[in-house]
Amino acid sequence: MNYFSDDAILNGLKEKRADSIRYLYREYFPLAKSIVEKNSGSYQDAEDVFQDGIIVLYQKILSGPLTLNCSLKTFFFSICRNIWMQRLDRKWRLLYQDDLVSESIEDYDAIPIEINEEKLEKTRLYQLHFLSLPADCQKILKMFLSKASLKEISECMGFKNVSYAKTRKYLCKNMLRKKILKDPRYKMFLHYE
Protein backbone atom coordinates (compact mmCIF):
# COMPACT_ATOMS: atom_id res chain seq x y z
CA MET A 1 0.00 0.00 0.00
CA ASN A 2 1.22 3.51 -0.82
CA TYR A 3 2.37 6.02 1.74
CA PHE A 4 -0.11 8.86 2.35
CA SER A 5 1.17 12.21 3.63
CA ASP A 6 -0.86 14.00 6.31
CA ASP A 7 -2.26 16.39 3.67
CA ALA A 8 -3.18 13.47 1.40
CA ILE A 9 -5.04 11.78 4.24
CA LEU A 10 -6.89 14.99 5.13
CA ASN A 11 -7.83 15.69 1.51
CA GLY A 12 -8.89 12.12 0.94
CA LEU A 13 -10.99 12.04 4.10
CA LYS A 14 -12.64 15.33 3.12
CA GLU A 15 -13.85 13.56 -0.02
CA LYS A 16 -14.69 10.40 1.99
CA ARG A 17 -12.35 8.39 -0.22
CA ALA A 18 -12.19 4.69 0.64
CA ASP A 19 -8.41 4.45 0.07
CA SER A 20 -7.78 7.21 2.64
CA ILE A 21 -10.07 5.60 5.21
CA ARG A 22 -8.43 2.23 4.56
CA TYR A 23 -4.99 3.81 5.07
CA LEU A 24 -6.18 5.46 8.30
CA TYR A 25 -7.48 2.12 9.46
CA ARG A 26 -4.23 0.33 8.75
CA GLU A 27 -1.91 2.97 10.18
CA TYR A 28 -3.97 4.56 12.97
CA PHE A 29 -6.25 1.85 14.32
CA PRO A 30 -3.44 0.19 16.36
CA LEU A 31 -3.10 3.55 18.16
CA ALA A 32 -6.77 3.67 19.11
CA LYS A 33 -6.62 0.02 20.12
CA SER A 34 -3.64 0.56 22.42
CA ILE A 35 -5.23 3.59 24.11
CA VAL A 36 -8.47 1.73 24.78
CA GLU A 37 -7.05 -1.65 25.72
CA LYS A 38 -4.52 -0.08 28.11
CA ASN A 39 -7.40 1.70 29.82
CA SER A 40 -9.79 -1.17 30.60
CA GLY A 41 -11.51 -1.24 27.23
CA SER A 42 -12.21 -4.08 24.81
CA TYR A 43 -11.46 -4.53 21.10
CA GLN A 44 -15.06 -3.54 20.32
CA ASP A 45 -14.64 -0.36 22.37
CA ALA A 46 -11.50 0.40 20.36
CA GLU A 47 -13.39 0.00 17.08
CA ASP A 48 -16.11 2.34 18.35
CA VAL A 49 -13.56 4.94 19.47
CA PHE A 50 -11.76 4.69 16.15
CA GLN A 51 -15.01 5.23 14.19
CA ASP A 52 -15.86 8.23 16.36
CA GLY A 53 -12.30 9.55 15.95
CA ILE A 54 -12.64 9.54 12.16
CA ILE A 55 -16.01 11.34 12.40
CA VAL A 56 -14.46 14.02 14.67
CA LEU A 57 -11.51 14.46 12.31
CA TYR A 58 -13.87 14.73 9.34
CA GLN A 59 -15.98 17.36 11.11
CA LYS A 60 -12.81 19.32 11.99
CA ILE A 61 -11.74 19.26 8.33
CA LEU A 62 -15.17 20.49 7.20
CA SER A 63 -15.40 23.22 9.82
CA GLY A 64 -12.47 25.12 8.34
CA PRO A 65 -8.81 24.82 7.40
CA LEU A 66 -7.14 22.52 9.90
CA THR A 67 -3.83 23.93 11.15
CA LEU A 68 -1.86 21.32 12.99
CA ASN A 69 1.03 22.06 15.35
CA CYS A 70 1.88 18.39 15.48
CA SER A 71 1.70 15.39 13.18
CA LEU A 72 -1.73 14.12 12.13
CA LYS A 73 -0.99 10.90 13.98
CA THR A 74 -0.44 12.77 17.26
CA PHE A 75 -3.57 14.82 16.66
CA PHE A 76 -5.64 11.70 15.95
CA PHE A 77 -4.15 10.00 19.00
CA SER A 78 -5.35 12.95 21.12
CA ILE A 79 -8.84 12.76 19.61
CA CYS A 80 -9.15 9.04 20.39
CA ARG A 81 -7.70 9.48 23.85
CA ASN A 82 -10.12 12.30 24.60
CA ILE A 83 -13.08 10.28 23.39
CA TRP A 84 -12.15 7.18 25.39
CA MET A 85 -11.34 9.04 28.59
CA GLN A 86 -14.58 11.02 28.42
CA ARG A 87 -16.46 7.79 27.76
CA LEU A 88 -14.87 6.07 30.74
CA ASP A 89 -15.58 9.13 32.84
CA ARG A 90 -19.27 9.09 31.84
CA LYS A 91 -19.63 5.37 32.47
CA TRP A 92 -18.00 5.64 35.89
CA ARG A 93 -20.19 8.56 36.80
CA LEU A 94 -23.25 6.57 35.77
CA LEU A 95 -22.15 3.61 37.82
CA TYR A 96 -20.95 5.39 40.92
CA GLN A 97 -22.88 8.68 40.91
CA ASP A 98 -19.81 10.94 40.87
CA ASP A 99 -18.42 9.49 44.12
CA LEU A 100 -15.30 7.94 42.73
CA VAL A 101 -14.43 10.33 39.94
CA SER A 102 -11.30 12.08 40.97
CA GLU A 103 -9.70 12.72 37.61
CA SER A 104 -10.93 15.64 35.58
CA ILE A 105 -11.01 15.71 31.80
CA GLU A 106 -8.29 18.42 31.69
CA ASP A 107 -5.77 15.94 33.15
CA TYR A 108 -5.63 13.97 29.94
CA ASP A 109 -6.59 16.68 27.52
CA ALA A 110 -3.04 17.39 26.32
CA ILE A 111 -4.19 18.87 23.01
CA PRO A 112 -7.47 20.70 23.64
CA ILE A 113 -10.05 19.32 21.20
CA GLU A 114 -13.70 20.10 21.58
CA ILE A 115 -15.54 16.78 21.62
CA ASN A 116 -19.10 15.95 22.56
CA GLU A 117 -18.51 12.30 23.39
CA GLU A 118 -22.09 11.52 24.37
CA LYS A 119 -23.39 12.85 21.08
CA LEU A 120 -20.76 10.84 19.20
CA GLU A 121 -21.91 7.63 20.87
CA LYS A 122 -25.57 8.40 20.22
CA THR A 123 -24.85 9.27 16.60
CA ARG A 124 -23.05 5.97 16.09
CA LEU A 125 -25.81 4.01 17.79
CA TYR A 126 -28.64 5.64 15.82
CA GLN A 127 -26.79 5.39 12.52
CA LEU A 128 -25.88 1.72 13.03
CA HIS A 129 -29.50 0.83 13.68
CA PHE A 130 -30.65 2.95 10.79
CA LEU A 131 -28.22 1.16 8.46
CA SER A 132 -29.57 -2.19 9.67
CA LEU A 133 -33.10 -1.33 8.48
CA PRO A 134 -34.40 -2.77 5.20
CA ALA A 135 -33.31 -0.68 2.19
CA ASP A 136 -36.84 0.58 1.42
CA CYS A 137 -37.29 1.76 5.01
CA GLN A 138 -33.98 3.62 4.87
CA LYS A 139 -35.10 5.29 1.63
CA ILE A 140 -38.52 6.30 3.01
CA LEU A 141 -37.02 7.76 6.19
CA LYS A 142 -34.29 9.60 4.29
CA MET A 143 -36.92 11.19 2.04
CA PHE A 144 -39.07 12.04 5.02
CA LEU A 145 -36.13 13.64 6.84
CA SER A 146 -35.22 15.66 3.78
CA LYS A 147 -38.76 17.11 4.10
CA ALA A 148 -40.21 15.36 1.03
CA SER A 149 -44.02 15.38 1.07
CA LEU A 150 -45.98 12.15 1.52
CA LYS A 151 -47.15 12.53 -2.08
CA GLU A 152 -43.54 12.68 -3.30
CA ILE A 153 -42.59 9.67 -1.14
CA SER A 154 -45.61 7.79 -2.45
CA GLU A 155 -44.74 8.51 -6.09
CA CYS A 156 -41.04 7.74 -5.69
CA MET A 157 -41.67 4.44 -3.90
CA GLY A 158 -44.53 3.45 -6.23
CA PHE A 159 -47.12 3.25 -3.43
CA LYS A 160 -50.79 3.19 -4.34
CA ASN A 161 -51.73 6.17 -2.21
CA VAL A 162 -50.52 8.77 0.26
CA SER A 163 -52.17 7.04 3.19
CA TYR A 164 -50.05 3.92 2.62
CA ALA A 165 -46.89 6.06 2.45
CA LYS A 166 -47.86 7.57 5.80
CA THR A 167 -48.38 4.14 7.39
CA ARG A 168 -45.07 2.86 5.99
CA LYS A 169 -43.27 5.91 7.30
CA TYR A 170 -44.56 5.24 10.83
CA LEU A 171 -43.84 1.52 10.59
CA CYS A 172 -40.26 2.19 9.54
CA LYS A 173 -39.71 4.82 12.20
CA ASN A 174 -41.22 2.52 14.78
CA MET A 175 -38.94 -0.33 13.71
CA LEU A 176 -35.94 1.97 14.14
CA ARG A 177 -37.22 3.25 17.48
CA LYS A 178 -37.68 -0.30 18.79
CA LYS A 179 -34.21 -1.39 17.67
CA ILE A 180 -32.65 1.55 19.52
CA LEU A 181 -34.72 1.11 22.67
CA LYS A 182 -33.81 -2.58 22.78
CA ASP A 183 -30.09 -1.88 22.54
CA PRO A 184 -28.49 -2.20 25.99
CA ARG A 185 -26.09 0.63 25.05
CA TYR A 186 -29.06 3.00 24.82
CA LYS A 187 -30.12 2.30 28.40
CA MET A 188 -27.41 4.62 29.75
CA PHE A 189 -28.98 7.52 27.86
CA LEU A 190 -32.44 7.03 29.36
CA HIS A 191 -33.41 9.79 31.70
CA TYR A 192 -36.45 8.28 33.34
CA GLU A 193 -35.01 5.04 34.72
Add this chain to the structure above:
Amino acid sequence: MSDKEKLPELIDRFNNGKLSGEELSTFLEMLKTNPRLREEVRLDSELNEILANEDILELRQKILTIQKNHQKRNGPDLHFFLLAASLLLLIGIEVLLFMNNTHRNPSKSTTLIPKHQPDLKKVPDITKVEHPVIPMDTVNKGKSMIERIPETRLASNFRKNPSFENMIGATRHAGYFRMDVPEIGYRFSEKAVIQFEWNLEKQAEIELKIMDNTGTSVHESGSLNKNRYSLPSGTLKRGLYYFKVMQNDEIIFFGKFMVE
Protein backbone atom coordinates in the same frame (compact mmCIF):
# COMPACT_ATOMS: atom_id res chain seq x y z
CA MET B 1 -55.25 5.66 11.76
CA SER B 2 -54.88 3.32 14.73
CA ASP B 3 -54.18 4.54 18.28
CA LYS B 4 -50.69 3.04 18.03
CA GLU B 5 -49.94 5.36 15.11
CA LYS B 6 -51.53 8.41 16.71
CA LEU B 7 -48.87 8.99 19.36
CA PRO B 8 -45.87 8.79 16.99
CA GLU B 9 -47.75 11.16 14.69
CA LEU B 10 -48.32 13.61 17.55
CA ILE B 11 -44.64 13.40 18.54
CA ASP B 12 -43.64 13.91 14.95
CA ARG B 13 -45.89 16.94 14.54
CA PHE B 14 -44.74 18.36 17.88
CA ASN B 15 -41.06 18.07 16.92
CA ASN B 16 -41.78 19.70 13.57
CA GLY B 17 -43.68 22.58 15.21
CA LYS B 18 -46.97 21.56 13.62
CA LEU B 19 -49.05 21.24 16.79
CA SER B 20 -51.14 24.22 17.80
CA GLY B 21 -54.08 25.34 19.92
CA GLU B 22 -55.75 22.87 22.21
CA GLU B 23 -53.84 19.94 20.71
CA LEU B 24 -50.55 21.59 21.67
CA SER B 25 -51.62 22.49 25.21
CA THR B 26 -52.91 18.93 25.83
CA PHE B 27 -49.64 17.51 24.53
CA LEU B 28 -47.59 19.85 26.75
CA GLU B 29 -49.64 18.75 29.76
CA MET B 30 -48.93 15.11 28.89
CA LEU B 31 -45.22 15.90 28.62
CA LYS B 32 -45.20 17.41 32.10
CA THR B 33 -46.54 14.29 33.72
CA ASN B 34 -45.20 11.50 31.52
CA PRO B 35 -41.41 10.95 31.63
CA ARG B 36 -41.60 8.13 29.07
CA LEU B 37 -43.28 10.43 26.60
CA ARG B 38 -40.57 13.03 27.22
CA GLU B 39 -38.00 10.35 26.43
CA GLU B 40 -39.81 9.39 23.21
CA VAL B 41 -39.98 13.04 22.14
CA ARG B 42 -36.27 13.45 22.86
CA LEU B 43 -35.37 10.28 20.93
CA ASP B 44 -37.50 11.33 17.95
CA SER B 45 -35.96 14.78 17.87
CA GLU B 46 -32.40 13.39 18.10
CA LEU B 47 -33.13 10.85 15.38
CA ASN B 48 -34.43 13.59 13.09
CA GLU B 49 -31.33 15.67 13.69
CA ILE B 50 -28.74 12.89 13.43
CA LEU B 51 -30.21 11.03 10.47
CA ALA B 52 -30.77 14.20 8.48
CA ASN B 53 -26.97 14.50 8.24
CA GLU B 54 -26.53 12.25 5.21
CA ASP B 55 -22.90 13.26 4.87
CA ILE B 56 -21.89 11.62 8.16
CA LEU B 57 -24.17 8.67 7.43
CA GLU B 58 -22.35 8.06 4.16
CA LEU B 59 -18.97 8.27 5.89
CA ARG B 60 -20.16 5.86 8.60
CA GLN B 61 -21.24 3.35 5.98
CA LYS B 62 -17.80 3.49 4.35
CA ILE B 63 -15.97 3.12 7.67
CA LEU B 64 -18.14 0.12 8.57
CA THR B 65 -17.43 -1.61 5.25
CA ILE B 66 -13.68 -1.07 5.67
CA GLN B 67 -13.84 -2.16 9.31
CA LYS B 68 -15.58 -5.41 8.30
CA ASN B 69 -12.96 -6.13 5.63
CA HIS B 70 -10.20 -5.40 8.13
CA GLN B 71 -11.75 -7.83 10.63
CA LYS B 72 -12.00 -10.49 7.94
CA ARG B 73 -8.32 -10.13 7.09
CA ASN B 74 -6.93 -9.77 10.59
CA GLY B 75 -9.29 -11.40 13.03
CA PRO B 76 -10.36 -15.00 13.29
CA ASP B 77 -13.39 -15.52 11.10
CA LEU B 78 -16.05 -16.84 13.41
CA HIS B 79 -18.29 -17.82 10.50
CA PHE B 80 -15.55 -20.01 9.08
CA PHE B 81 -15.11 -21.83 12.39
CA LEU B 82 -18.87 -22.26 12.79
CA LEU B 83 -19.17 -23.64 9.27
CA ALA B 84 -16.22 -25.99 9.81
CA ALA B 85 -17.66 -27.15 13.14
CA SER B 86 -21.10 -27.77 11.56
CA LEU B 87 -19.54 -29.75 8.72
CA LEU B 88 -17.53 -31.87 11.16
CA LEU B 89 -20.66 -32.46 13.22
CA LEU B 90 -22.61 -33.52 10.13
CA ILE B 91 -19.84 -35.87 9.03
CA GLY B 92 -19.72 -37.31 12.56
CA ILE B 93 -23.48 -37.92 12.62
CA GLU B 94 -23.32 -39.46 9.15
CA VAL B 95 -20.50 -41.82 10.20
CA LEU B 96 -22.37 -42.81 13.38
CA LEU B 97 -25.58 -43.51 11.47
CA PHE B 98 -23.70 -45.54 8.89
CA MET B 99 -21.90 -47.60 11.54
CA ASN B 100 -25.13 -48.13 13.45
CA ASN B 101 -26.85 -49.32 10.29
CA THR B 102 -23.97 -51.66 9.43
CA HIS B 103 -24.13 -53.29 12.84
CA ARG B 104 -27.87 -53.85 12.69
CA ASN B 105 -28.20 -55.14 9.15
CA PRO B 106 -24.91 -55.78 7.42
CA SER B 107 -26.53 -57.24 4.27
CA LYS B 108 -28.73 -54.19 3.61
CA SER B 109 -26.30 -51.49 4.63
CA THR B 110 -24.12 -51.57 1.55
CA THR B 111 -24.99 -49.15 -1.22
CA LEU B 112 -22.55 -50.60 -3.77
CA ILE B 113 -24.11 -52.11 -6.86
CA PRO B 114 -23.31 -55.84 -7.10
CA LYS B 115 -21.26 -56.96 -10.11
CA HIS B 116 -24.08 -59.11 -11.47
CA GLN B 117 -26.95 -56.70 -11.37
CA PRO B 118 -29.84 -58.52 -13.08
CA ASP B 119 -31.56 -55.64 -14.86
CA LEU B 120 -30.99 -52.06 -13.78
CA LYS B 121 -33.62 -50.66 -16.12
CA LYS B 122 -36.34 -52.82 -14.66
CA VAL B 123 -38.80 -50.73 -12.71
CA PRO B 124 -39.62 -52.37 -9.38
CA ASP B 125 -43.21 -53.30 -8.74
CA ILE B 126 -44.10 -51.03 -5.85
CA THR B 127 -46.98 -53.22 -4.80
CA LYS B 128 -44.47 -55.97 -4.01
CA VAL B 129 -41.94 -53.84 -2.16
CA GLU B 130 -41.78 -54.85 1.46
CA HIS B 131 -42.59 -51.58 3.12
CA PRO B 132 -44.09 -51.83 6.57
CA VAL B 133 -47.76 -51.00 6.46
CA ILE B 134 -48.69 -48.49 9.12
CA PRO B 135 -52.18 -49.06 10.48
CA MET B 136 -54.45 -46.00 10.23
CA ASP B 137 -55.02 -45.73 13.97
CA THR B 138 -51.24 -45.37 14.50
CA VAL B 139 -51.15 -42.63 11.84
CA ASN B 140 -53.99 -40.85 13.59
CA LYS B 141 -52.23 -41.17 16.92
CA GLY B 142 -49.11 -39.71 15.37
CA LYS B 143 -51.13 -36.86 13.90
CA SER B 144 -52.71 -36.03 17.21
CA MET B 145 -49.27 -35.97 18.83
CA ILE B 146 -48.00 -33.54 16.21
CA GLU B 147 -51.03 -31.36 16.78
CA ARG B 148 -50.40 -31.32 20.51
CA ILE B 149 -46.86 -29.89 20.24
CA PRO B 150 -47.84 -26.26 19.59
CA GLU B 151 -50.20 -26.37 22.58
CA THR B 152 -47.31 -27.50 24.77
CA ARG B 153 -45.05 -24.76 23.43
CA LEU B 154 -47.68 -22.15 24.15
CA ALA B 155 -48.08 -23.37 27.71
CA SER B 156 -47.53 -20.78 30.39
CA ASN B 157 -44.15 -22.17 31.41
CA PHE B 158 -42.72 -21.19 28.01
CA ARG B 159 -44.21 -17.71 28.00
CA LYS B 160 -41.63 -14.99 27.45
CA ASN B 161 -40.95 -12.46 30.17
CA PRO B 162 -40.98 -9.07 28.36
CA SER B 163 -38.72 -7.28 30.87
CA PHE B 164 -36.14 -10.05 30.68
CA GLU B 165 -36.38 -10.24 26.89
CA ASN B 166 -35.32 -6.59 26.71
CA MET B 167 -32.19 -7.29 28.73
CA ILE B 168 -30.93 -10.21 26.66
CA GLY B 169 -27.39 -9.90 25.37
CA ALA B 170 -24.08 -8.67 26.60
CA THR B 171 -23.94 -5.46 28.52
CA ARG B 172 -21.16 -2.98 28.08
CA HIS B 173 -18.61 -3.03 30.83
CA ALA B 174 -14.98 -2.18 31.13
CA GLY B 175 -13.61 -5.69 30.55
CA TYR B 176 -14.12 -8.30 27.86
CA PHE B 177 -16.70 -11.04 28.33
CA ARG B 178 -18.14 -13.55 25.86
CA MET B 179 -20.78 -16.19 26.60
CA ASP B 180 -19.93 -19.26 24.53
CA VAL B 181 -22.51 -21.76 25.76
CA PRO B 182 -25.50 -21.83 25.76
CA GLU B 183 -26.43 -19.72 22.77
CA ILE B 184 -29.35 -17.40 23.42
CA GLY B 185 -32.56 -19.43 23.28
CA TYR B 186 -30.74 -22.80 23.23
CA ARG B 187 -33.03 -25.78 23.84
CA PHE B 188 -31.68 -28.36 26.26
CA SER B 189 -33.28 -31.75 26.49
CA GLU B 190 -34.79 -32.43 29.91
CA LYS B 191 -32.30 -35.25 30.35
CA ALA B 192 -29.27 -33.22 29.31
CA VAL B 193 -26.61 -31.71 31.52
CA ILE B 194 -27.03 -27.96 31.37
CA GLN B 195 -23.66 -26.58 30.49
CA PHE B 196 -22.45 -22.98 30.71
CA GLU B 197 -19.16 -21.81 29.22
CA TRP B 198 -17.78 -18.32 28.93
CA ASN B 199 -14.69 -16.38 28.10
CA LEU B 200 -13.50 -13.63 30.38
CA GLU B 201 -10.56 -11.36 29.57
CA LYS B 202 -8.95 -11.80 32.95
CA GLN B 203 -9.52 -14.59 35.41
CA ALA B 204 -12.05 -13.12 37.81
CA GLU B 205 -14.85 -14.32 40.00
CA ILE B 206 -18.32 -14.33 38.56
CA GLU B 207 -21.68 -15.61 39.68
CA LEU B 208 -24.43 -17.25 37.66
CA LYS B 209 -28.08 -16.79 38.61
CA ILE B 210 -30.90 -18.67 36.90
CA MET B 211 -34.52 -17.51 37.01
CA ASP B 212 -37.69 -19.01 35.57
CA ASN B 213 -39.88 -16.93 33.29
CA THR B 214 -41.77 -15.48 36.25
CA GLY B 215 -38.52 -14.05 37.61
CA THR B 216 -38.28 -16.52 40.48
CA SER B 217 -34.70 -17.49 41.21
CA VAL B 218 -34.27 -21.24 40.69
CA HIS B 219 -30.53 -21.65 41.00
CA GLU B 220 -27.49 -19.66 42.09
CA SER B 221 -24.01 -20.92 41.36
CA GLY B 222 -22.18 -19.07 44.10
CA SER B 223 -18.79 -17.60 43.34
CA LEU B 224 -17.04 -19.17 40.32
CA ASN B 225 -13.50 -18.63 39.16
CA LYS B 226 -13.49 -21.12 36.29
CA ASN B 227 -14.87 -20.55 32.83
CA ARG B 228 -17.47 -23.32 32.90
CA TYR B 229 -20.28 -24.51 35.07
CA SER B 230 -22.89 -27.22 34.72
CA LEU B 231 -26.11 -28.36 36.27
CA PRO B 232 -26.77 -32.10 36.50
CA SER B 233 -29.54 -33.45 34.28
CA GLY B 234 -32.98 -33.23 35.76
CA THR B 235 -32.16 -30.17 37.91
CA LEU B 236 -34.59 -27.99 35.95
CA LYS B 237 -38.07 -28.90 34.81
CA ARG B 238 -39.38 -28.19 31.33
CA GLY B 239 -39.75 -24.48 30.71
CA LEU B 240 -38.20 -21.21 29.73
CA TYR B 241 -35.35 -19.93 31.86
CA TYR B 242 -33.32 -16.74 31.97
CA PHE B 243 -29.87 -16.37 33.46
CA LYS B 244 -27.58 -13.53 34.37
CA VAL B 245 -23.83 -13.50 34.81
CA MET B 246 -22.80 -11.18 37.61
CA GLN B 247 -19.44 -9.70 38.44
CA ASN B 248 -19.07 -7.45 41.48
CA ASP B 249 -22.88 -7.14 41.65
CA GLU B 250 -22.98 -5.89 38.07
CA ILE B 251 -24.80 -7.82 35.35
CA ILE B 252 -22.33 -8.50 32.57
CA PHE B 253 -24.47 -10.87 30.53
CA PHE B 254 -28.13 -11.78 30.33
CA GLY B 255 -29.31 -14.86 28.45
CA LYS B 256 -32.08 -17.40 28.12
CA PHE B 257 -32.49 -21.10 27.40
CA MET B 258 -35.23 -23.69 27.34
CA VAL B 259 -35.56 -27.13 28.82
CA GLU B 260 -37.77 -29.37 26.73
